[in-house]
Amino acid sequence: MKKFISLVLLLVLTVALANTSNVSASKPNTSEITPTGTSNNLDVAVIGLEKGESAKLTLSIEGAASSDIADFEKTIASSGEPIIKINIPIQLKDGYYQLILEAPDKYFREPKGYFFMVRNGVVVNTKNSALSFTLTPPDKRDYEPYRGPTIAPNSDAVIPPPHIPIAGEVVYRAESMISLSAPARQGIPEQQVTDDAGYHYFMIDTSTGNKGNWAALGVVNTGIRHNIPDRDHAVDHVYSYRYVNGSDHWMEVGWAEVSWQGDYRYLYQYDSAYAQWRILFQVSDNSTINVATQWLSGTTWASLWWNGSTWVQVAYQDIGISSADNTYCGGEVYTYDGNHPDFPTSYTTSNYLYINGSWDVWDNDYFYTTIGYDISPYAHSVITNFYYFSIYKE
Numbered sequence: 001m002k003k004f005i006s007l008v009l010l011l012v013l014t015v016a017l018a019n020t021s022n023v024s025a026s027k028p029n030t031s032e033i034t035p036t037g038t039s040n041n042l043d044v045a046v047i048g049l050e051k052g053e054s055a056k057l058t059l060s061i062e063g064a065a066s067s068d069i070a071d072f073e074k075t076i077a078s079s080g081e082p083i084i085k086i087n088i089p090i091q092l093k094d095g096y097y098q099l100i101l102e103a104p105d106k107y108f109r110e111p112k113g114y115f116f117m118v119r120n121g122v123v124v125n126t127k128n129s130a131l132s133f134t135l136t137p138p139d140k141r142d143y144e145p146y147r148g149p150t151i152a153p154n155s156d157a158v159i160p161p162p163h164i165p166i167a168g169e170v171v172y173r174a175e176s177m178i179s180l181s182a183p184a185r186q187g188i189p190e191q192q193v194t195d196d197a198g199y200h201y202f203m204i205d206t207s208t209g210n211k212g213n214w215a216a217l218g219v220v221n222t223g224i225r226h227n228i229p230d231r232d233h234a235v236d237h238v239y240s241y242r243y244v245n246g247s248d249h250w251m252e253v254g255w256a257e258v259s260w261q262g263d264y265r266y267l268y269q270y271d272s273a274y275a276q277w278r279i280l281f282q283v284s285d286n287s288t289i290n291v292a293t294q295w296l297s298g299t300t301w302a303s304l305w306w307n308g309s310t311w312v313q314v315a316y317q318d319i320g321i322s323s324a325d326n327t328y329c330g331g332e333v334y335t336y337d338g339n340h341p342d343f344p345t346s347y348t349t350s351n352y353l354y355i356n357g358s359w360d361v362w363d364n365d366y367f368y369t370t371i372g373y374d375i376s377p378y379a380h381s382v383i384t385n386f387y388y389f390s391i392y393k394e
Contacts, residue, residue: 042088042123046101048135051080055103055135059088062096062115062262063282071097092118096262098177099131107135108145112175115279117260124181124260129276131180146172146312150267150280152219152287153308161352161359162214162292162304162311173313174305176269179277181260183231185270187248188241188328196338202378202391203330206362208369211295212354213238213327213362214304217254219265221285222333223342224257230336232259234343235268236391237332240293240301240324248272249321253291253303253314255283257341267291269303269315280305280314294354295322327353329362330373330380331391340377343393351387362386 042059049055059072071092076084088099100113114131117124165171186199215238222234237254251271257264258277267280267289283289290306291314299322303315329351333341352359353366362370364385372380382389 042090042099042131044086044088044099045130045132046076046084046086046135047082047132048107048137049076049078049084049103050137051078053078053104055101057086057088057099057101059090059097059099062098063264064098090123092121092123094118094120100177101133103133103135105145105147106138108141108143108173109175110134110136111178111278113177114180115177115261116180126181126183129178129180143171143173143313143316146174146307148172148307148312150282150307152283152289153306157308159290159306160311162212162294162354164294164296171313172310173316174280176278176280176314179258179261179268179279182258182277183260184275185252185277187243187250187272188239188326188332197335200333200335200340200375200378201328201331201373202375202380203328203332204362204370204372204380204382204386204389205326205328206353206366206370206386207326208353208355208366209323209325210240210327210353210355211323212293212301212359213240213324213329214290214292214294214350214352214354214359215329215348216288216290216350217348218346219255219283219285219287219289220344220346221265221342222257222344224259224263225339225341226259226261226263228259228336230259232333232335232339232341233257234331234333234341236330236346236348237328238291238293239328240295241328242321242323242325244321247320249319250324251293251301251303251315251317251319253293253305255289267305267314271301271303271315271317271319273317273319274315278315288349290350293324298322330389331378333378340393343378343391345390345392347388347390349388 054077060070217236235256237252239252241250253269256268264282269278292304300318304311351362380391
């Protein structure tokens with residue numbers, strides 16, 4: 001065992017901002033779809049609904065579980081056209097909303113819906129994105145839509161490690177919500193010259209080359225503000241990264257609390273290719289989630305979540321790299337004005353790297369390639385290098 005030395009360091013590094021123009025993203029073809037850009041209309045497109053079938057759009061407040069409290073509903077019947085366009089007139093109070101497409105179970109919905117914020121009577125659409133739904137039938141996919149529970153399972157249970165799917169194995173993929181009002185994510189680490197506004201990192205990083213990171217992350221109520229004129233966020237995540245030819249390439253998955261949605265903690269995913277906040281479902285405070293990034297083949301990676309009995313893909317994406325030069329595990333806070341959320345103590349209770357085709361505990365074997373980030377007022381504290389540690393606001 002190599003000699004233990006504390007590696008809690010404050011690093012200030014300059015890395016170019018994310019530029020993903022040379023990375024192919026798995027997005028539907030929406031060239032015929034006009035993005036929504038008005039305060040009283042949502043332009044929506046449904047792609048792939050087969051002739052004679054129907055689907056339903058429901059607009060309601062964020063987190064609503066019943067169409068009985070919907071602000072808008074519309075049933076869509078297909079006569080065989082490849083794209084069905086719908087215009088939804090809206091007159092919404094300021095707040096947080098969701099637009100969900102209900103479709104026959106045979107389809108995989110990409111996405112299943114959108115979250116968005118209304119401020120000053122206007123839908124906040126940060127990228128002026130088109131609202132499109134692509135429906136993929138069974139004969140055009142090699143995976144099954146995940147329809148199981150979304151409750152974080154008992155973290156003390158024995159968890160088989162993630163693995164690359166083999167021929168004939170059933171692979172489950174979760175349908176996500178797209179966070180329409182979210183800003184773009186920056187590559188890690190964004191330069192930090194002040195402990196006031198901006199990005200704050202409190203996590204560990206290894207420069208050992210690998211093809212994935214799996215960790216058990218504790219969920220806490222971070223105290224993010226939710227009714228503010230700009231955007232803040234707090235996340236705890238695993239993050240596989242490589243800088244290639246002037247561009248940041250990465251995939252991350254974990255839990256987040258964000259100002260542009262309601263007061264919830266969510267399982268989320270983000271990568272440099274798709275460049276959207278994918279929101280999967282709410283996660284409970286004081287629960288533990290097991291999440292992972294893992295290379296699959298070529299330059300394609302998956303983000304994964306353990307549901308208690310199997311690993312579920314929460315994203316499947318070509319991110320333009322076949323291995324990670326840097327892997328991060330831990331916390332990140334962004335504050336636009338220096339008002340720092342509370343972020344009470346959260347524990348990472350297991351942490352693995354995917355190296356040479358198997359998962360290895362991120363321990364003192366990686367001592368000389370592991371460093372720590374602590375940007376005030378946030379910090380991490382190692383209990384057992386490097387798979388058991390806490391993150392918190394000092």
